[in-house]
Amino acid sequence: MTVAWFFIALLCLMALNVPVAFCMAGVAIGYILLGSSVPLELVVQRMISGADSFVLLAIPFFLLAGSLMNAGGVTQRLMGLARALVGHITGGLSHVTVVTNMIMAGMSGSAVADCTGTGSILIPAMVRERYSPAFAAAITATAATIGPIIPPSIPMVIYAAIVNTSVGRMFAGGFIPGVLMGLFLIAIGYVISRRRGYPREARPTWRAFLVSLKESLLALFMPVIVLGGILLGVFTPTEAAVVAALYAFALGAFVYRELKPRQLIGVAQEVIIGTASVILILGAASPFGWVLASERAPQRLALAFAPLTEPWQLLLAINILLLILGCFMEAVSILIILAPVLMPIVASAGINETHFGVVVVLNVMIGTVTPPVGILMYIVCRIADVSIVEFAREAFWPTIGLVAVLMLITFVPSFVVWLPNLIFSK
Amino acid sequence: MTAAPGGRPAPQAGSGTGRHWFWRVLDSAEEVLCYSLLVALVVVTSLQVFTRYVLNAPFTWTEELARMLFTWIVFLGAALLLKSSSHITIDILVRSLAPGPRQWLLVVSHLITLSVVGILAVKGFRLLQITGASESPALGIPWVYVYAAFPVGMSLMALRYARALIGLLRAPLPGGAAGGGLAAPEPPV
Numbered sequence: 306m307t308v309a310w311f312f313i314a315l316l317c318l319m320a321l322n323v324p325v326a327f328c329m330a331g332v333a334i335g336y337i338l339l340g341s342s343v344p345l346e347l348v349v350q351r352m353i354s355g356a357d358s359f360v361l362l363a364i365p366f367f368l369l370a371g372s373l374m375n376a377g378g379v380t381q382r383l384m385g386l387a388r389a390l391v392g393h394i395t396g397g398l399s400h401v402t403v404v405t406n407m408i409m410a411g412m413s414g415s416a417v418a419d420c421t422g423t424g425s426i427l428i429p430a431m432v433r434e435r436y437s438p439a440f441a442a443a444i445t446a447t448a449a450t451i452g453p454i455i456p457p458s459i460p461m462v463i464y465a466a467i468v469n470t471s472v473g474r475m476f477a478g479g480f481i482p483g484v485l486m487g488l489f490l491i492a493i494g495y496v497i498s499r500r501r502g503y504p505r506e507a508r509p510t511w512r513a514f515l516v517s518l519k520e521s522l523l524a525l526f527m528p529v530i531v532l533g534g535i536l537l538g539v540f541t542p543t544e545a546a547v548v549a550a551l552y553a554f555a556l557g558a559f560v561y562r563e564l565k566p567r568q569l570i571g572v573a574q575e576v577i578i579g580t581a582s583v584i585l586i587l588g589a590a591s592p593f594g595w596v597l598a599s600e601r602a603p604q605r606l607a608l609a610f611a612p613l614t615e616p617w618q619l620l621l622a623i624n625i626l627l628l629i630l631g632c633f634m635e636a637v638s639i640l641i642i643l644a645p646v647l648m649p650i651v652a653s654a655g656i657n658e659t660h661f662g663v664v665v666v667l668n669v670m671i672g673t674v675t676p677p678v679g680i681l682m683y684i685v686c687r688i689a690d691v692s693i694v695e696f697a698r699e700a701f702w703p704t705i706g707l708v709a710v711l712m713l714i715t716f717v718p719s720f721v722v723w724l725p726n727l728i729f730s731k
Numbered sequence: 732m733t734a735a736p737g738g739r740p741a742p743q744a745g746s747g748t749g750r751h752w753f754w755r756v757l758d759s760a761e762e763v764l765c766y767s768l769l770v771a772l773v774v775v776t777s778l779q780v781f782t783r784y785v786l787n788a789p790f791t792w793t794e795e796l797a798r799m800l801f802t803w804i805v806f807l808g809a810a811l812l813l814k815s816s817s818h819i820t821i822d823i824l825v826r827s828l829a830p831g832p833r834q835w836l837l838v839v840s841h842l843i844t845l846s847v848v849g850i851l852a853v854k855g856f857r858l859l860q861i862t863g864a865s866e867s868p869a870l871g872i873p874w875v876y877v878y879a880a881f882p883v884g885m886s887l888m889a890l891r892y893a894r895a896l897i898g899l900l901r902a903p904l905p906g907g908a909a910g911g912g913l914a915a916p917e918p919p920v
Contacts, residue, residue, distance in 0.1 A: 318843065319820075319821040320821065320823075320824045321824070321836065321839060321840040321843065322820050322821065322822050322824065322825045322836065322837065322840040323820065323840050323843050323844050323847075324818035324819060324820050324844060325818075325819045325820065325821070326809075326818070326819070327843075327844050327847045327848060330847055330851060331843065331847040334847060334850055334851075345850065345854045346854050346857055346858045346861065348851070348854065349851060349854045349855045349857075349858045349881060350858060352851070352881065353802065353878055353880075353881050356801075356802065356805050356806075357798055357801070357802055358798075359794055359797075359798060361801070362772075362776065362797060362798070362801055365769070365772065365801075365804070366773075366776070369773070540780075543776070544776075544779070544780050544783075547773075547776045547777055547779075547780050548780060550773070551777060570766070573765075573766045573769050573770075574815075576769060577765050577766075577769060577804065577808040577811060578808070578811075578812060578815065578817045580804060580805065580808060581804065581805050581806075581807075581808030581809045581811070581812055582809075582812055582817055582818060582819050583819075584805045585805060585806075585809045585812075585818075586819060588805070633821065633823065634821060635819050635821070637819075638819060677823050678821060678822075678823060
């Protein structure tokens, strides 16, 4: 049996709407049933161990932090600050969306939480000020992709767990690309707003600015604690995630006093859904990966990529492949299925694993806003009540902006590796 | 970046007023258990951070217990996902089909998923027998209790898929309701 058949079987199962985790487990079971002497218990054993690692424990806590920030009024405070900072520029609310997402990115690590939190308030606000609903949706979804690029980041934790690299280096590597994404989106939002005559907010008085700064000051400590803690090596990512969640809880419950006990059930539900759906796939990827390895898939795939001798050609080919896949598949699934297969090829071409990791994570995040399948696209389309076609038309330029950043960091590795090298130099 | 009930017409949890008491009890028991496990996880991990940074004397057992709780949350939570159709699926094909073919496709997809989940459940219980009496190093908890999360979660999932499948087979052709992850019509069980 050739490796191509595994992927064809996997894609067929996926097309049939079988949950991604069971597509992978199913292929592994089929492989064993069709002529391998290995007992089927191996699949179970690998699924359990694939879902078990202390690093992965960071995921529920980063989700928890994001949910608690939305429920406890932290998100709104940050929005107020962003409004005072960039609201008076033409297309003000569009930039407020981007900047809020950039600040939230420093705390939550989950694009879905960022997107729901900012979108549910800022999309209606933009529509009230006569922005086109589809544009409001597009800028919110594309801005939310910054969440997992500026650290902390759930996909980066997953990548680091898969290829066994340092989470701290990954986090540091995402910082500059994330800021670039924000700047590109602000520039694109500005040009579009200029041409369409979208409004700006009144310039805030110094007093108003200081009030919003004071309101959000405690919230701004959170990225300092979380990132500072991880980058200085004080906390493990999991511990930092715990601290972030506790801090968000304390802010919402005791400082802003907006977190009601009733909301906690909704928060718990979001966390459990977010954790279980992703970790189940990660678990199922383990027996699937075993099948691929026993058929020497990475070696065969390496042969397919062999004509691409230069690292940049290899990276370009992988980027195009992932962007196309990203239109049809869910982001984390792509990451989980392909990262372990691609990593050896990339490593033998001498490409740095932190660099590759940030490129891949940014790439699959773009997949969350490209139709026909994309989780962030679904969320904002529902909030703004626009169709996917309308969304796609407006999301075109912002997405081009994200792809431009992707190309930039692909071909100029320093954008990614400079900061981690600076921080983690011996 | 994770799965969320985005884009799909999320069936409200508990909206099925006609549900049999068995499912209502099962659903709430599962939910309560999942939430309790999550609370326990938060407490245990906070304790770990506290003992390590404040007391400077970390407990040896917190990490082990946290990972055990995590395993249970993942596999029990996976069964819970079915209720809100939040398993990550690729639903372009299903969405683009007319109601008739869509229902057939969902039947096929449920059959496949049910058999995979069923095999995993059976083999999961088998693995428990093989595991025997080995215990975790710090707490001395038999691994059987940890690994049991897997077959239990898978069995609950199989139960739900079987029920959804029966619902699909019994249901008349749906009147164009946009189908999402699981069966759109609530089965009249």
